[in-house]
Amino acid sequence: MNYVVELEVQCPFCGEIFPSRLDAMEGTNSMIEDCAVCCHPIQLVVECDGGEVVAVEIGRS
Numbered sequence: 862m863n864y865v866v867e868l869e870v871q872c873p874f875c876g877e878i879f880p881s882r883l884d885a886m887e888g889t890n891s892m893i894e895d896c897a898v899c900c901h902p903i904q905l906v907v908e909c910d911g912g913e914v915v916a917v918e919i920g921r922s
């Protein structure tokens with residue numbers, strides 16, 4: 862089952878915080894999200910358990 866969750870991502874390039882939506886799929890998922898402010902690609906590693914996000918790692922892709 863998939864749950865869409867909203868989380869706040871802080872851009873490692875410009876430092877802005879913007880909301881992002883993703884599917885909280887079971888396990889660890891990595892994805893690339895473009896910053897809404899400066900458009901740099903941000904690497905997100907999201908760990909999910911039971912439809913909830915338990916950890917988010919943000920890096921420069």
Ligand SMILES: [Zn+2]
Binds near residue numbers: 872874896898
């Ligand atoms: Zn940015």
